[in-house]
Amino acid sequence: MTTTQLAPFPWSEVWGQDAAVETLRHAASDPAALSHAWLITGPPGSGRSTLAHAFAAALVAEHPGDEAVMRQVLAGTHPDVTALRTDKVIITIAEARALVERSYFAPSAGRYRVIVVEDADRMVERTSNVLLKALEEPPEQTVWVLCAPSEADLLPTIRSRVRALRLREPEVDDVARLITLRTGVDDATAEQAARHAQRHIGMAQRLATDDAARRRRDDTLRAVLGVRGVGTAVEVAGQIIQAATDDAKALTAERDAAERAALLRTVGVADGQAVPPALRSQISALEDDQRKRATRSLRDGIDRVLTDLQSLYRDVVMLQFGRDGELINRELRAELDAVAAAWPIERTLIALDAIAGTRESLERNVAPLLATESLLVTISSGRTP
Incomplete structure (x- = not known):
């Protein structure tokens, strides 16, 4: 059993990252070991955000047994911790400037002021530059904690100003x-x-x-x-995008409605009452944020499909090299065997390259349906476009 189950609060929710937990526990308890800017990297699902907030809780608490303060941090209600997690495509310059401004406030109740940026890889270059000086010369009692999939996702100027901590993939x-x-x-x-x-x-x-x-x-x-040509590629691509769209709507619709209702209550507009012209700009700003979040949710849904397809053709490559003990999609073994026998390894590698290329296209705002159609045509034909 994973030993991190036995770690004391607030580290108890961090699984499979014993070395990282030990490093941050030591840093939180020994000022000589504490850097004032950290970058926690690791693959999606490795626990970056969970570890970052546990670290924030340990930093803020006056002593290791102060669970009440730690729980306040983990609940997102402690005044000395500011966390940014974006559901939109990018972190905006305005959001980055607000973090920098906050970072110069002295802690009001805890030992440190902690700024957590959960999606630091979603900063474009101009936004990253806003953080540079704050990361290089933070106030003595301010600690920055950035999270990203890898160091390569951030600018070299950011990487040079932080202490990097790489997480391992859990088994x-x-x-x-x-x-x-x-x-x-x-x-x-x-x-x-x-x-x-x-x-x-x-x-x-x-x-x-x-x-x-x-x-x-x-x-x-x-x-x-089952894709066998352009016709079925177009049909299946449409099914994938529709499923991702429906999933994104299901995940965001309830939250969107709740946010709109909360805003209307805040400004004193009753249910069913027309929105006064003076307040329409606020509603428009909220709807704009919600559209950006829906775009990100759709992209994330498509990316999950691409991850699944990557696992599929990774399994095919494994079978083609005679390694069948580490398959991800064991339930499709008969279909995988058929593809592995019918395709040369080169064609499988073309499929994997095409999946990676589709990810890059989506990040460049290529229409998701066109990108997915192109991917499936390439996979079915075995030829690059």
């Missing part, structure tokens, strides 16, 4: 045990979810508890394996 068995503990699902379901999610804890939990998500993943992979 499938570790994630499965955690999912069973959290959700109560049986061991087989938890193992399959952890494997299909490629050890991403959040996605594994969703797959383990959502029958529709499991069916959608299986249907998508089988549909892609």
Whole structure:
């Protein structure tokens, strides 16, 4: 069993990152070991944000046993911790400037003021430059904690001003045990979810508890394996985008409605009452933020599909090299064997390259449907466009 289960609060929710936990626990307790700017990197689902907030809680608390203060930090209500997590495509300059301004305030109740940026990889160059001086010369009692998938996702000027801490990927068995503990699902379901999610804890939990998500993943992979030409490529691409769109709407619709209702209550507009002209700009700003969040949610949904497709053709490569003990999609073994036998390795590598290229296209704002159609045509033909 993963030893981090036994770590004291607030580290108890951090799984499979013993070395990182020990480094940050030591830094939080020994000022000589504390850097004033940190970068926590690791693959999606490795626990970057969980570790960052545990570190913030340990930094703010006056002593290790001060659980009340730590729980306040983890609940997002402590005045000395500012956290930014964006649901939009990018972090804006205005948001970065607000963080910098906040970073120069002295702590009001705890030992340190902590600024956590959970999605630091979503800063463009101009936004990153806003943070540079604050990272290079922060006030003595301010600690910055940035999170990103890898160091390469940030500018070299940012990387040179932080202490980097790389997380390891948890093992499938570790994630499965955690999912069973959290959700109560049986061991087989938890193992399959952890494997299909490629050890991403959040996605594994969703797959383990959502029958529709499991069916959608299986249907998508089988549909892609059945693509035989341009006609079916276009049809399946449309199905993938529609499913991702529906999923994004389901995830954001309830939150959008709640935000709009809360804003109207704040400004004194009753349910069903027309919005006064003077307040329409606020409603428009909220709707603009919600559209940006919906765009990000759709992109994230498509990226999850691309991750699943990557695992599919990764399995094919493994079989072509005679390694069948580490398959992610074991439930599709017959179909994988058929593709591995029919394709040369070069064609499988073209498919994997095309998936990576599609990710880059989506980051450049290429229309998702066109990018997905192009990907499936390339996979079905075995030829680069």
